[in-house]
Amino acid sequence: MAAELKDDQDLAPQVVTEAPVIELDGLSVKFGGRPILQSLRGQLRGRSIGLLGPNGAGKTTLIHTLLGFHAPSAGTARIFGQDITADTKEIRSIIGYMPERDAFIGKMSCVHFVRLMAELSGLPTDAALERAHEALFYVGLGEARYRKVDTYSLGMKQLAKLAQALVHGPKLIFLDEPTNGLDPPARARMIRLIREIRDSGQARILISSHLLRDVEECCEEILILKDGRIATYCNLEEERRLNRKFLMLETRGDQAAFTKAIGELGCEYAVTGDSRVKLVLHEGIEVRDLYRVAAEQKLQIRRLNFKRDSLEDIFLKAMENGHGGL
Amino acid sequence: MAVYEHTYKQYAGPLTPEWSRFLIIPRHAFRDVFKSKLFTAFFVLCFTPVLAEAIFIYLHHNTQALGILQVRINNLIPIDASFFEFWTHFQAAFAGLVTVLVGPPLVARDLTNNGLPLYLCRPFSRAEYVFGKMCVVLILLSAITWVPGLLMFFFQAYLEGFNWLGSNIWIASAIFLSSLLWILTLALLSQTVSAWVKWRLAASAALIGLYFIPAAFAEIVNAMFLTRWGHILSIGGVRYNLTQGLFGTFVRDAGRVTWEDSSEIILREPALWCSWLALFLLCAICLALLSRKVKAYEIVR
Numbered sequence: 001m002a003a004e005l006k007d008d009q010d011l012a013p014q015v016v017t018e019a020p021v022i023e024l025d026g027l028s029v030k031f032g033g034r035p036i037l038q039s040l041r042g043q044l045r046g047r048s049i050g051l052l053g054p055n056g057a058g059k060t061t062l063i064h065t066l067l068g069f070h071a072p073s074a075g076t077a078r079i080f081g082q083d084i085t086a087d088t089k090e091i092r093s094i095i096g097y098m099p100e101r102d103a104f105i106g107k108m109s110c111v112h113f114v115r116l117m118a119e120l121s122g123l124p125t126d127a128a129l130e131r132a133h134e135a136l137f138y139v140g141l142g143e144a145r146y147r148k149v150d151t152y153s154l155g156m157k158q159l160a161k162l163a164q165a166l167v168h169g170p171k172l173i174f175l176d177e178p179t180n181g182l183d184p185p186a187r188a189r190m191i192r193l194i195r196e197i198r199d200s201g202q203a204r205i206l207i208s209s210h211l212l213r214d215v216e217e218c219c220e221e222i223l224i225l226k227d228g229r230i231a232t233y234c235n236l237e238e239e240r241r242l243n244r245k246f247l248m249l250e251t252r253g254d255q256a257a258f259t260k261a262i263g264e265l266g267c268e269y270a271v272t273g274d275s276r277v278k279l280v281l282h283e284g285i286e287v288r289d290l291y292r293v294a295a296e297q298k299l300q301i302r303r304l305n306f307k308r309d310s311l312e313d314i315f316l317k318a319m320e321n322g323h324g325g326l
Numbered sequence: 327m328a329v330y331e332h333t334y335k336q337y338a339g340p341l342t343p344e345w346s347r348f349l350i351i352p353r354h355a356f357r358d359v360f361k362s363k364l365f366t367a368f369f370v371l372c373f374t375p376v377l378a379e380a381i382f383i384y385l386h387h388n389t390q391a392l393g394i395l396q397v398r399i400n401n402l403i404p405i406d407a408s409f410f411e412f413w414t415h416f417q418a419a420f421a422g423l424v425t426v427l428v429g430p431p432l433v434a435r436d437l438t439n440n441g442l443p444l445y446l447c448r449p450f451s452r453a454e455y456v457f458g459k460m461c462v463v464l465i466l467l468s469a470i471t472w473v474p475g476l477l478m479f480f481f482q483a484y485l486e487g488f489n490w491l492g493s494n495i496w497i498a499s500a501i502f503l504s505s506l507l508w509i510l511t512l513a514l515l516s517q518t519v520s521a522w523v524k525w526r527l528a529a530s531a532a533l534i535g536l537y538f539i540p541a542a543f544a545e546i547v548n549a550m551f552l553t554r555w556g557h558i559l560s561i562g563g564v565r566y567n568l569t570q571g572l573f574g575t576f577v578r579d580a581g582r583v584t585w586e587d588s589s590e591i592i593l594r595e596p597a598l599w600c601s602w603l604a605l606f607l608l609c610a611i612c613l614a615l616l617s618r619k620v621k622a623y624e625i626v627r
Contacts, residue, residue, distance in 0.1 A: 097444075102439070102440060103440040103444050105439060106438065107358060119350045123341065127339050168448075169335060171336065196333070200335075202335060203334065
């Protein structure tokens with residue numbers, strides 16, 4: 001849906017003009033003959049993209065395939081124009097990855113661990129050490145950086161994982177369930193960091209999460225997977241803007257005459273209760289026309305709300321619609 | 327991403343050459359290895375045979391010292407291929423012990439803590455990872471096997487003269503190759519065990535077991551079937567034969583068994599190519615096992 005929207009409609013110029021971050025070109029992945037990802041196609045362009053889907057939808061497999069951990073069974077994908085199968089090393093050098101599960105190197109202090117990760121990404125020893133300190137201060141582990149990672153709390157381990165994903169200054173960061181197991185203050189901190197990175201414009205972010213609220217707070221675009229297929233890909237702000245055409249009215253008076261009149265006006269409507277009407281405004285019809293019709297029908301409009309789809313609405317719609325595709 | 331700025335910034339500085347990045351693993355691993363004073367002491371102890379070898383070579387060329395010790399030069403064993411082969415076997419035993427101490431946690435620790443995705447999501451391949459881990463063992467073992475072996479060889483050459491060096495240079499290659507074969511086998515074996523047995527003590531026990539159990543089985547086979555072909559089943563036996571082959575001291579006829587009716591059975595060691603084949607098979611199995619385990623994620627089918 002979104003790809004068509006992008007072509008046809010009024011998206012923010014930045015979104016339209018920038019080169020795609022990730023291009024999915026019929027990407028399919030099978031494990032032991034079982035399809036996990038099926039012919040994914042599309043171009044992801046946002047500064048921060050939320051990857052949503054129910055358990056087993058293929059979110060983590062998609063991230064792993066983009067990282068080159070799994071070979072595609074058909075099709076391919078490109079990251080910043082580079083093919084994931086042919087240019088794996090080049091791609092990995094510009095990506096930072098924060099895995100979902102606990103992941104660290106045992107018996108190492110956090111600064112040592114992050115420095116090792118920086119060196120493996122190609123930074124010289126001195127620069128790696130300097131950036132390891134900086135990254136740990138940035139994520140808020142500055143004071144605890146000489147402690148062994150094994151001794152960290154879950155929240156601290158999440159931050160350490162984020163630090164190792166950022167330390168080499170990647171252009172694209174994959175965050176797999178970044179707020180898993182965090183208490184509210186730690187979650188808020190993680191969200192703030194992600195938004196800061198996004199707003200810095202220095203790196204694009206792909207976040208896989210079950211928590212719709214987190215994605216809603218951090219992401220501009222969302223890709224919803226269902227059964228290994230793309231169910232929805234849309235720009236959240238654009239989707240909300242489109243939904244400004246949906247109205248919810250609460251009325252007092254002769255509703256039948258009013259609904260008949262707005263139907264003749266060209267609005268689609270549904271009566272949802274004794275006094276409630278849900279309607280869609282079509283091109284050329286303004287809200288003041290509704291008030292005019294209501295006055296003619298001697299009906300009071302007691303309340304008028306633009307209905308904004310929450311991410312949850314979009315997600316549930318995608319789950320109901322099945323395979324939407326791009 | 328300066329500390330004082332608290333902002334995210336990309337890195338725009340120079341990068342290290344890709345080919346050299348596998349060396350990052352041993353550099354960081356050595357910090358951990360030498361944190362243990364016990365291991366450091368043991369590692370130093372590994373050099374005592376080298377010291378003894380150096381003293382022996384020195385005495386061989388110092389008549390004054392021999393006079394003081396009242397030893398006649400004819401009573402000393404000659405410094406030839408057999409002499410260097412003896413020390414190679416000696417150091418090989420130390421190499422085995424060092425491997426048992428250092429090898430087991432190397433891959434196991436990363437697997438236990440899910441560290442592999444962190445290595446492999448970077449421009450760092452599985453082969454580089456395995457080679458980097460092997461280098462931890464290889465560098466340590468090199469320091470106690472072929473490096474001092476060659477130093478002793480050149481020390482002897484220095485004291486003996488250029489003619490001796492010219493006619494015995496092949497011994498240097500034998501020292502190097504036999505040690506290299508052994509330490510490569512140990513490194514590969516230890517990484518394989520480390521990848522499959524995550525508990526350190528069990529992995530160390532498995533390494534020891536892999537050396538001694540087949541050796542015991544080989545001796546049982548030899549005794550039961552009156553043969554020496556059992557040696558092909560033993561890592562130590564294969565190593566011994568190959569080392570002898572490289573030093574030119576290998577003989578297939580290992581002994582004779584005489585029956586009461588005076589008939590004889592000649593006990594023959596397996597041909598050298600069989601030992602090479604056994605070593606090749608062992609390494610191939612290790613690599614296959616490693617490639618199954620060293621992955622960013624295991625796919626559950």
